[in-house]
Amino acid sequence: MRGSGGEQRAPDVRRAPALMGAVLTALGTMGAVVALGWVLGRRRVLGDRAALVLARVVFAVAAPALLLSTVAHADLHVLVSRTAVVTWTCTAAVAALAAVVLRLVRHRSAADVTVGTLASSYVNAGNIGLPLAVYLLDDPVAVVPTLLFQLLVLAPVAFTTLDAHAARERARAAGTPAVAVPTGLRVTAVVRRTLTNPIIVGTLTGLVLAALPWSLPEVVYEPFRLVGASAAPLALLTFGMSLAVPRTPGGAAPQGDLALVVGLRSVVHPVLTWGVGTALGLPAPALLAVVAMAALPTAQNVLVYAMQYRHGEALARDAGLLTTILCVPVLLVVAAALG
Secondary structure: OOOOOOOOOOOOOOHHHHHHHHHHHHHHHHHHHHHHHHHHHHOOOOOOOHHHHHHHHHHHHHHHHHHHHHHOOOOHHHHHOHHHHHHHHHHHHHHHHHHHHHHHHOOOOHHHHHHHHHHHHOEOHHHHHHHHHHHHHOOHHHHHHHHHHHHHHHHHHHHHHHHHHHHHHHHHHOOOOOOOOOHHHHHHHHHHHHHOOHHHHHHHHHHHHHHOOOOOOHHHHHHHHHHHOOHHHHHHHHHHHHHHOOOOOOOOOOHHHHHHHHHHHHHHHHHHHHHHHHHOOOOHHHHHHHHHHHOOOEOOHHHHHHHHHOOOHHHHHHHHHHHHHHHHHHHHHHHHHHO
16 A cells, blocks of 8 residues: 555565566557558548647647546645655756757757657656556556646646747747737736646646545546547557658758657656655655656657647657657666666
């Protein structure tokens, strides 16, 4: 059982083969759906704009429904555990490092920095993290700190930046002169954009429902679960279809940006988490949990967001592919070393 600090009991050593099997099964299933998307995109079965349409469906409908139903059932006490402190601190550090390097060293635009930062720090906690949490600790709540930090911190900051960048681009395209906007109006605009973003609306609604002293009947959540169940497969299909698009000379991700993102995602984040977790004295099972979550690959949703805002699509696509491939040996090493 979990302790009051959010730490879990030591996993049975016999679970190591089951954990490795979970890693391979989850990745194999995802790979099959991505392959199907590639075939559909290559043969243009759904038309030339199908990937963009599917990305918008995931962004505006399926993902918000999934997040509402998931967060509404989360145990919010996990937010005050030491595992949450380690997860949030290390994820924030990786995101900040990515943003600084992409902006100050690579000189990327605000939108490209945002997508690169998400690709470095926003992990596939749902499709891979959840089954791993079940096999690791018999407790799917172990993935909640990662999910909530991504949804309540990374996503709002990212969408605020992307929405602001899109507004500036629209004004530039329309030839509208730049006008100094009072601070109060800027804050109001940011809040309005944030609270009208479907992803954030779904997350905040779920958080409010989770904090209620009473529970809504489960029948209320069933439509959201039904629609939300399509988010993962549609995101994977979108990912596969994006891989099938012939690359133009400018269609490949910048190699320096890609190397930075993959290095942060697959190496720096899990190693940093191990170091911080050890320094804070996490017991072995909790340390295994946070390091495994930090070793997850870039979420397919990052590509969906990149396609929605039309920035950083090649980087999100290539980072998702490479980190998904690399996470197999990385997770197996984590399981063998800490399990």
